[in-house]
Amino acid sequence: MATISVKQLPKTEHILPGTRSCAGCGLMLTYRHALKALDEGKTIVAVPASCMTVLHGVYPITPVKVVCINNPFAATGAAASGIVAGLNATGKTGYTVVAFAGDGGTYDIGIQALSGALERKVDFIYVCYDNEGYMNTGTQRSSASPLGAVTSTTPILAKLQHKKDMIRIVEAHDLPYIATGSPSFPFDLFDKVKFAKNVKGSRYIEVHAPCPPGWGFPNKDLVKMGKLAIEAGIHALFEIKEGRFSLTSRSLAIAKKGRKKTVADYIKGQTRFRKISPDHLAQLQDFTDKRWNELLERHFKDNP
Amino acid sequence: MGEIQIITANTAAALAAKLCRVQVVSAYPITPQTPVTEELAEMVESGALKAEYLTVESEHSALASVVAASQVGARVFTATSANGLLYMHEMLHWAAGSRAPIVMACVNRGVGAPWTILNDQQDTVSQRDTGWIQLYCRNSQEVLDSVIQAYRIAEQVQIPIMVCYDGFILSHTSTPVDVPSQEEVDRFLPPLEDRSGIDGQTAMNINPLILSDPRPNANGVVMPGYMEFRYRLQQDILGSLDTIKAADKEFLDIFGRNWDGSTWTYRMEDAEHAMVSMGSLASECTLAADSLREEGLKVGVVGVRVYRPFPASEIVESLSGMKTVTFFEKDVSYGYQGALAMDARAAMYDCSSRPAISSYVVGLGGRDVRPDQLAKATLECTKGATKFCWLDVRS
Numbered sequence: 001m002a003t004i005s006v007k008q009l010p011k012t013e014h015i016l017p018g019t020r021s022c023a024g025c026g027l028m029l030t031y032r033h034a035l036k037a038l039d040e041g042k043t044i045v046a047v048p049a050s051c052m053t054v055l056h057g058v059y060p061i062t063p064v065k066v067v068c069i070n071n072p073f074a075a076t077g078a079a080a081s082g083i084v085a086g087l088n089a090t091g092k093t094g095y096t097v098v099a100f101a102g103d104g105g106t107y108d109i110g111i112q113a114l115s116g117a118l119e120r121k122v123d124f125i126y127v128c129y130d131n132e133g134y135m136n137t138g139t140q141r142s143s144a145s146p147l148g149a150v151t152s153t154t155p156i157l158a159k160l161q162h163k164k165d166m167i168r169i170v171e172a173h174d175l176p177y178i179a180t181g182s183p184s185f186p187f188d189l190f191d192k193v194k195f196a197k198n199v200k201g202s203r204y205i206e207v208h209a210p211c212p213p214g215w216g217f218p219n220k221d222l223v224k225m226g227k228l229a230i231e232a233g234i235h236a237l238f239e240i241k242e243g244r245f246s247l248t249s250r251s252l253a254i255a256k257k258g259r260k261k262t263v264a265d266y267i268k269g270q271t272r273f274r275k276i277s278p279d280h281l282a283q284l285q286d287f288t289d290k291r292w293n294e295l296l297e298r299h300f301k302d303n304p
Numbered sequence: 305m306g307e308i309q310i311i312t313a314n315t316a317a318a319l320a321a322k323l324c325r326v327q328v329v330s331a332y333p334i335t336p337q338t339p340v341t342e343e344l345a346e347m348v349e350s351g352a353l354k355a356e357y358l359t360v361e362s363e364h365s366a367l368a369s370v371v372a373a374s375q376v377g378a379r380v381f382t383a384t385s386a387n388g389l390l391y392m393h394e395m396l397h398w399a400a401g402s403r404a405p406i407v408m409a410c411v412n413r414g415v416g417a418p419w420t421i422l423n424d425q426q427d428t429v430s431q432r433d434t435g436w437i438q439l440y441c442r443n444s445q446e447v448l449d450s451v452i453q454a455y456r457i458a459e460q461v462q463i464p465i466m467v468c469y470d471g472f473i474l475s476h477t478s479t480p481v482d483v484p485s486q487e488e489v490d491r492f493l494p495p496l497e498d499r500s501g502i503d504g505q506t507a508m509n510i511n512p513l514i515l516s517d518p519r520p521n522a523n524g525v526v527m528p529g530y531m532e533f534r535y536r537l538q539q540d541i542l543g544s545l546d547t548i549k550a551a552d553k554e555f556l557d558i559f560g561r562n563w564d565g566s567t568w569t570y571r572m573e574d575a576e577h578a579m580v581s582m583g584s585l586a587s588e589c590t591l592a593a594d595s596l597r598e599e600g601l602k603v604g605v606v607g608v609r610v611y612r613p614f615p616a617s618e619i620v621e622s623l624s625g626m627k628t629v630t631f632f633e634k635d636v637s638y639g640y641q642g643a644l645a646m647d648a649r650a651a652m653y654d655c656s657s658r659p660a661i662s663s664y665v666v667g668l669g670g671r672d673v674r675p676d677q678l679a680k681a682t683l684e685c686t687k688g689a690t691k692f693c694w695l696d697v698r699s
Contacts, residue, residue, distance in 0.1 A: 041504045041505045041506075041507075042504055044376070044502070046372070053512070053513050054513065056509050056512055056513075057509065057512065057513075058512065058513050058514065058515055058519070059509070059512045059513065059514040059515070059519065059527065060519060060520075060521035060522075060527035061519075061521060061522055062507070062509040062512065064507070064509070065507040066507055067502060067506070067507060067508045067510070068508065068509045068510065068512070069372060069375055069376075069510045069511070070509070070510060070511040070512055071368060071371075071372065071398075071511075072368065072394055072395065072398055074364060074368075074394075075364065075365065075368035075395070077365070078360060078362075078364070078365030078366075078368035078369045078372070079368050079369065079371070079372040080372070081330075081358055081360070081365070081369045081372075082328065082330065082358070082368065082369030082370060082371065082372030082373040082374075082375075082376075083372045083373065083375075083376055085328045085330070085356035085358055085369065085373050085378070086327070086328055086356075086372060086373030086374065086375070086376035086377060086378040086380075087376055087502075088356055089327035089328050089355060089356045089373065089378045090327065090376065090377045090378050090498065090500075092376065092377070092502060092504075094504070095502075095504075112361060112362060112365070113361070113362070113364070113365050113368065115361065116360055116361030116362070116365055119361070120358070120359070120360075
């Protein structure tokens with residue numbers, strides 16, 4: 001049964017007030033709902049150097065009620081593998097190992113260790129919270145940054161390349177469960193993490209996590225910005241269960257009713273796109289349309 | 305009772321890991337370490353060793369995964385060489401900072417570029433400042449015994465240990481090794497006490513962000529800052545010299561042999577001149593010392609088994625009063641000298657009477673080093689010429 005009301009979500013909060021994340025943080029909202037879908041005490045989180053490290057607080061205080069094992073930037077997939085192996089070897093059963101890494105730690109420096117873990121079919125969930133750049137270190141370009149975005153390492157020309165298609169890379173590893181999510185659609189996200197928890201093998205969930213300081217929009221607009229991304233087709237909500245592709249939540253609704261929002265609608269509230277050229281805007285719209293049409297086609301093929 | 309087997313140092317290391325009942329093995333293949341990983345894989349697949357084996361995609365991941373497995377309470381093992389060890393460099397610091405009692409076999413090999421697969425000790429010596437204990441072995445028996453001792457030491461002081469041995473010279477050379485029984489090893493090495501704290505209830509943030517200064521926790525108790533944690537590592541690795549010696553002594557009680565703690569000496573009782581070295585090269589120095597003795601020179605050898613923590617007082621004690629001391633080593637700190645000579649020379653400032661010191665860099669990238677070359681070089685140094693040079697560099 002899909003979650004349709006906030007009353008259906010567990011009331012327990014696993015993240016207490018006083019995190020060090022920024023106001024309006026997309027990761028924070030993501031993590032809050034993901035942890036509600038997991039068992040307190042039986043969840044071990046692997047975290048690379050990232051916004052997540054900061055969210056977890058500065059020693060000796062943490063606001064998060066899980067076992068969190070921090071690891072070097074490139075090592076998340078390997079650290080999670082070691083946690084799973086160590087738990088098995090020492091007879092600690094019933095734990096869910098969840099890696100939480102940003103796009104830099106996933107698309108870029110962590111891709112090798114992630115690919116290794118997925119290829120070995122390690123029994124864990126990998127969540128990539130994609131805020132489209134190195135936001136913790138000051139908004140530098142990553143391979144997840146979109147075309148036309150100004151970052152602190154693409155300060156004048158803005159980014160000249162499209163975002164990497166990480167899902168296709170992950171899918172090439174033949175996983176039993178892959179999903180995307182958004183903090184703006186918490187029920188969808190909650191249901192996906194809950195489902196993933198009971199799947200055996202490597203599971204991958206990618207969350208589009210808007211970042212007010214990194215993208216340049218007011219803190220209060222986090223949920224709105226996340227929704228706009230879905231409605232414009234920049235990011236789509238779907239899941240791939242044993243290869244079967246299905247759009248979900250708002251993306252499924254748009255698939256049936258048609259898209260009303262454009263890339264221009266999405267970028268106008270974000271200062272990172274202040275330098276985008278008309279040519280790049282057109283390219284970004286084309287890229288988005290092509291990708292959306294591929295997803296639509298795949299959805300209706302798998303769900304006739 | 306043990307059983308004599310004709311085996312290589314690589315097999316000795318793998319057998320030792322098995323006898324220590326390691327629970328998680330994670331490794332990436334690199335020559336000349338590969339047989340260690342292959343033999344452990346076979347033990348795990350055949351069921352002879354009950355362990356998780358991770359065939360990771362890199363050395364960085366090999367060490368990252370054993371650190372994490374160790375943090376959740378498992379006894380772990382890995383092995384590497386040369387560029388693989390260099391690729392682990394970030395994780396070496398992380399492992400020591402994590403206080404993970406990892407044991408790693410390091411099969412010494414020269415580092416690229418240009419590529420060499422042959423022996424020298426540049427790989428491990430370059431990692432001396434990472435907070436690991438480093439043991440250098442003379443022969444395959446010492447490799448086997450040192451791996452067993454290393455778990456005992458590492459788990460007492462919560463500091464990871466590299467057991468270093470020379471590539472090919474030891475790693476691929478079969479010699480008789482007394483392989484102890486499981487019962488003997490079990491008597492020496494108790495099961496790993498689970499200090500992970502993972503109990504299905506307690507929340508923890510392991511290796512979080514930390515500030516420089518101490519800071520109160522939620523109950524108002526002041527907890528250490530970054531510098532205090534690093535100071536503890538330094539104090540504990542310095543203190544581990546005693547643990548290393550004690551473990552070696554207890555090893556003698558159970559197995560009937562030991563490895564002289566941190567340094568060993570050969571014909572030093574009446575020596576006037578000393579040769580100092582590490583690993584199999586130090587064994588070779590004993591042959592050179594014998595031949596120089598035949599020529600009437602009173603030469604002895606000091607072998608450094610523990611390079612970190614540095615056994616400064618033992619070295620000073622052994623070398624005080626020598627007329628000359630000559631270092632031989634298969635590494636160099638580019639822009640200065642051999643690292644062992646540098647460290648020992650600094651320690652010998654405290655000698656009551658300071659010997660004339662010379663040092664040689666030898667045998668890089670597998671260049672053969674013969675006892676007669678060592679003897680000739682030592683002889684020159686006994687004539688009083690203090691020098692730093694490379695042996696056998698051909699024009």
